Amino acid sequence: xxxxxxxxxxxxVWVDVDATALVEMRAGLKKADPHHTPGLLAFIARFVTxxxxxxxxxxxxxxxxxxxxxxxxxxxxxxxxxNLGFAAQTDRGLMVPSVRNADKLSARELDAEIRRLTAVxxxxxxxxxxxxxxxxxxxxxxxxxxxxxxxxxxxxxVGILGVGRIIDKPWVVNGELAVRKVTELTLTFDHRVCxxxxxxxxxxxxxxxxxxxxxxxxxx
Numbered sequence: 001x002x003x004x005x006x007x008x009x010x011x012x013v014w015v016d017v018d019a020t021a022l023v024e025m026r027a028g029l030k031k032a033d034p035h036h037t038p039g040l041l042a043f044i045a046r047f048v049t050x051x052x053x054x055x056x057x058x059x060x061x062x063x064x065x066x067x068x069x070x071x072x073x074x075x076x077x078x079x080x081x082x083n084l085g086f087a088a089q090t091d092r093g094l095m096v097p098s099v100r101n102a103d104k105l106s107a108r109e110l111d112a113e114i115r116r117l118t119a120v121x122x123x124x125x126x127x128x129x130x131x132x133x134x135x136x137x138x139x140x141x142x143x144x145x146x147x148x149x150x151x152x153x154x155x156x157x158v159g160i161l162g163v164g165r166i167i168d169k170p171w172v173v174n175g176e177l178a179v180r181k182v183t184e185l186t187l188t189f190d191h192r193v194c195x196x197x198x199x200x201x202x203x204x205x206x207x208x209x210x211x212x213x214x215x216x217x218x219x220x
Contacts, residue, residue, distance in 0.1 A: 004155035013199050014148060014186040017207045018173075019166050023181045025213050041086075041140050042111035044163060047209035048138055049082045049103040050220055055202040057194040058159040059135050076193055084110075085134030085154060087141070088118050095121040096154055098134035142166065142183065151188045158190035159199075161206065183210070 004010075022043060030037040052059040061077045084102035088095050097117040102110060120126045137154045142165035151160045164184040171180035187203045209216040 001152045004153050008153055009191045010153055010188050011191045012150060012186060012188045013196065013203055014184060015203055015207050017183050017185055017210050018171055018180045019183045019210050020181040022210050022213045038107040038111035042107045042114060043213065044210065045084055045102065045110045045138055046107045046220060047206045047216065048161060049084060051202045051205040052082050052136060053103060054205060055198055057198050058189060058202055060158055060193050061156050062192060079135045083133050083135045085137035086114060087137065087139040088121050090122045092124065095131065096134060096137055097121050097126055097130045147184045148186050153188055153190060158193045160188050162186040
């Protein structure tokens with residue numbers, strides 16, 4: 001974390017999101033199949049992996065190499081797939097295991113792997129590969145009852161997306177005031193790999209997917 005703060009010129013963008021449609025969609029699925037419905041985080045993880053395919057700059061790593069003259073140069077290295085890290089609180093502190101090839105998994109498969117890895121890290125049995133291979137991190141700090149966070153990027157990754165708690169808030173729908181399920185998304189990114197337009201585009205994609213999950217899932 002210290003290295004992240006000292007080396008990465010980070011910037012943060014955030015947006016409030018109406019998650020009512022996603023909450024209702026999951027409630028309907030759970031009513032039909034109470035024991036095999038993915039959690040909300042798994043759906044958001046699926047939207048994140050889709051968003052990273054559209055905005056691959058956020059699924060990269062900056063590598064520093066030394067030349068023969070003793071100098072150093074940096075290059076941005078891209079990944080073919082997404083290893084999605086997620087923050088998990090344990091008795092040993094915060095751990096960030098990663099779901100390998102998360103972009104190839106369905107929401108249900110992501111849910112199972114998130115649950116498996118959470119149990120593994122809490123038991124202290126995670127392997128170095130499970131803890132050190134992430135290419136982007138998803139942080140669900142909403143479980144602590146908070147809305148936002150100035151997250152620290154998990155070096156050497158270049159981005160981290162935070163999800164706040166989902167709570168009832170007044171929201172304007174079709175010109176009328178309504179009570180909706182609202183959450184806050186916060187993206188912290190390395191300004192060396194992209195600018196605010198790319199970061200905002202990714203954040204808006206995930207936000208739109210949460211607000212209109214049916215239309216997005218049809219293409220996943």
